[in-house]
Amino acid sequence: MDIRQYLDSTYLKTASQAGLTKAQNREVVKNYVREAIDEKFKLIMLRPDMVAMANEMVSQANSKVCIGTVIDFPDGNGSLEKKLNEANMAIADGADDLDFVVDYEAFKQGEVDLVKKQVLEGTRLGLSHNRIVKWIIEVAALDAHQIVQLTALIKNVVIANFKEEQYASVFVKSSTGFYKTEAGLPNGATTPTIKLMIENAFPLPVKAAGGVRSYEEAMEMISLGVKRIGTSSAKAITDGQVSQNEY
Numbered sequence: 001m002d003i004r005q006y007l008d009s010t011y012l013k014t015a016s017q018a019g020l021t022k023a024q025n026r027e028v029v030k031n032y033v034r035e036a037i038d039e040k041f042k043l044i045m046l047r048p049d050m051v052a053m054a055n056e057m058v059s060q061a062n063s064k065v066c067i068g069t070v071i072d073f074p075d076g077n078g079s080l081e082k083k084l085n086e087a088n089m090a091i092a093d094g095a096d097d098l099d100f101v102v103d104y105e106a107f108k109q110g111e112v113d114l115v116k117k118q119v120l121e122g123t124r125l126g127l128s129h130n131r132i133v134k135w136i137i138e139v140a141a142l143d144a145h146q147i148v149q150l151t152a153l154i155k156n157v158v159i160a161n162f163k164e165e166q167y168a169s170v171f172v173k174s175s176t177g178f179y180k181t182e183a184g185l186p187n188g189a190t191t192p193t194i195k196l197m198i199e200n201a202f203p204l205p206v207k208a209a210g211g212v213r214s215y216e217e218a219m220e221m222i223s224l225g226v227k228r229i230g231t232s233s234a235k236a237i238t239d240g241q242v243s244q245n246e247y
Contacts, residue, residue: 003215006222008068008097008207009036009234010045012177026050030057037063041234043097045069048090055094068097068132071122074178076101076136080118087125097132098122099173104138107150115150119157127166134171134207134228139193140179140186147193151200158204171228172201175210186211189221198225215240 011032015025029046033054036044043066046054054067071086072078078086087098100122107115119135126133137150151172158170174197175188188210197206208221209230218229218237231237 001222003218003222004040004234004238005042006218006227006229007041007234007237008043008045008209008228008230009039009041010177010209010230010232012045012047012070012073014047026053029053033057033065035235036065037061039235039238041065042228043068045097045099045230047073048086048093048095051090051093051095066096066132067094068099069095070136070176071098071100073099073101074176075105076103076138077105078103080121083118083122084125087122091126091129091131095131097134098126099134099136101136101138101176102150102154104141104150107153108142108146112153115153116157119154120161123158123162123170127162127169132169132171134173136173136176136209137197138176138179139174139190139197140181140188144192144196147196148200151197155201155204164203167203168205171205171207172197173207173209173228173230175230177210177230177232188212191220191224194221194224194226212237 015022018025029050033044045068048069051069058065069090072083123133135154139147154172177188179187181187189208194208205227207228208226212218212229212231213233215237
């Protein structure tokens with residue numbers, strides 16, 4: 001097994017979040033892209049405004065590394081129109097994977113039809129362009145029952161509206177990595193939350209994102225059944241090191 005093919009190497013900080021100038025942050029992104037190319041990671045996950053540059057770098061290198069981006073990130077509370085517009089722009093810029101943040105707060109408030117519509121239309125757009133679609137549910141913002149319900153909602157929308165051969169192209173993803181928790185609680189993937197997601201997403205695949213910082217943690221997630229791991233520590237994971245990165 002090549003663990004690199006599970007890794008979505010991720011850098012999603014804005015310049016201000018990183019404490020850098022825009023030019024400096026762009027160089028950090030370039031370094032992540034170069035590393036993904038050199039290490040042959042499955043994918044490089046970046047903010048939408050970095051996709052076109054990454055696409056050019058990957059093309060010039062004749063690399064098979066996929067390019068992913070986040071949609072309506074990190075809060076997911078934008079309108080359906082906003083989500084679809086961002087997704088269309090990302091597709092035009094060369095993104096292979098579209099990681100939508102579902103409106104999990106709307107879901108918690110009982111606006112189930114709104115969330116179903118988002119999942120349906122966002123998935124339809126992505127699949128119609130032969131893209132991979134992932135739905136980020138933000139597990140740290142949900143209790144166990146809500147994780148089960150929202151995961152099952154996404155699965156049921158996909159099963160009801162798309163062909164079986166398309167299921168593998170629609171993931172349920174744990175986290176943005178940017179959710180602010182209290183008392184130092186985890187804001188990303190944990191073993192209990194991933195187990196709940198896998199049990200309730202099947203036959204859709206699951207992506208564990210946030211908090212996976214070592215080879216051992218990555219292997220545990222893979223053993224649970226995840227098909228992708230989103231991490232800013234991809235190089236450390238492949239080198240058998242433990243990273244101190246936040247995501």
